[in-house]
Amino acid sequence: MIYIHIPFCKQKCSYCNFHFSTSLHSKDKVLEALCKEIDLRKDELQNKTLKTLYFGGGTPSMLSVDELKKIMDHLLIYFDFSHDIEITLEANPDDLTSAYVKDLSQSSINRLSIGVQSFFDADLQLMNRAHNASQADAAIKRAQDSGLDNISIDLIYGSPTSNLELWKKNLNKVVELQVPHLSSYALTIEPKTALNQWVNSGKIVAPNEAHQNEEFFWMSQFLKEHGFEHYEISNFALPGFQSKHNSAYWRYEPYLGLGPSAHSYNGHNERSWNVSNNIIYAQNILNHQLPLEREMLTESDRYNEALMIGLRTKIGVCVEGFKNQFSEKILTYFQKVIAPKLDSGNLIIENGFLKIPEKHWFMADGIASDLFFVE
Ligand code: SF4
Incomplete structure (x- = not known):
């Protein structure tokens, strides 16, 4: 399996400490380097038939479908895609316009992981998301109408702007919209985030663990009653819709992570990770140097x-x-x-x-x- 990290976002969400840049200046160089990295590291995966490919980020839906296809075409020089390959694109609702969804539906991408986070504007504003609630709703329907029905959405519970009643409404939307997979996380306060500053300055109260606990159990119960399997702490799926990619991570299968900050695992005793800097990543790779660190696992x-x-x-x-x-x-x-x-x-x-x-x-x-x- 292969993970490709696309390190660009429109704006910084207030809870996020992932690696990305809001500047697109380095985009062309990073994409060129990604293809070069495929050339340099193709032999790290022995199995040349890919069962899963995952575009994560950052916000991979900031790339055009042609740019995504270019990366996939480059992979196809060295790898085959298995007949039932799962190719996931993490996408934000504001990127899923009619034209974009139409292009996606004609590509090999067959699974969307949509960063909805909430169907309420107050939560989305606190999270500094680039979309609003009605865009989230419309994006899901648009994808389904175009035949992209293998959809996962992300939802965050335990926000200070939410409560159990609003959380129940969020989960009702999952069922109402017939979304077959949900990844759901408690809002956490990570270092070096805007949320952390707001909690420290008293602007907002920190999420309440007891409330989050209650919301977690309600979610588990409610989704099971609606046919979902709670197959990992943060993941729920209707039959046939478990994430193949994440399930392979949890079985310790080897994976190759390409792009700035991406991690790889050789299936035995070695992990490696690329530098978390777009410019340094691109410069090194284009000079035929791998900007990665390795760790031997004891x-x-x-x-x-x-x-x-x-x-x-x-x-x-x-x-x-x-x-x-x-x-x-x-x-x-x-x-x-x-x-x-x-x-x-x-x-x-x-x-x-x-x-x-x-x-x-x-x-x-x-x-x-x-x-x-x-x-
Ligand atoms: S879109 Fe995703 S990766 Fe980008 S800032 Fe928001 S949470 Fe982080």
Whole structure:
């Protein structure tokens, strides 16, 4: 699988600390470098038949469909697309005009992940999103009308401008619009964001964790009643609409991440990531240098990550698989630390998979980190 990071956005959302630039000056150079990076790194993926391709960002829908096609055509020099490949484009509602959606529907892109975040203008204004609520609604309908019905939307809960009643209305819209996949995250205050400054200066109150907890459980219950599977803490899908790309991440399959700040994993013990600077990225790549750092994962890194990621999924982690992957020292430690959590019901083993019962998912990160092995 391949991830391509498109590092441009129209404006900075108040909660966001991803890598992007609001200046398009470097766009042509970055796109040229992306194709060059494909040339330089094609052999890092052994499997030359791609099952998933994901354009993330930033805001990939700021590229024209022709620019996206140019990148895909370059990939096709070295890779085949499998007959059922999932090609996702992260798109913002304000970019999904009739003309853009028409072009998309005639391309190989077959899945949209739309950054809706909320169907209420007060939330969108606090988040400094570039779209309004009616644009979000219209963009989804326009995509569906053009035949692009494999749609995921992102929604954020727990905003100080929202409450449980408004959150219920947001979720009703998911069902009403027949959106088959939802990724939903609690609003968090990240360092170096406008939200962080506003909380520190007292302009807004920090999100309330108890309210977020309540909204999370309501969402899970409501969506299950409407046929969705809650297959990862932050992800819900109608049958047949789980994200193939993200599911492959959670199974530790190797992936190649291209573009500024993109991360890659070789499927064994090495991660790498590109520099988070568009100009430095483009200059290096166009000079045939890879501007990336590499990290070798130790056994305890791999064990900790397997728990952190696997325990966020409905399927959990395979206990037999663990026995084949880790040394006696780690396995003895694992058995020791899971025992009290199995007794207390924070963990269960079902059909050979260790998992967190859904009612405890809200504290999954804490439960997983209690199991970490620290050298
Ligand atoms: S559009 Fe996405 S990547 Fe860009 S600033 Fe907003 S949240 Fe961040």
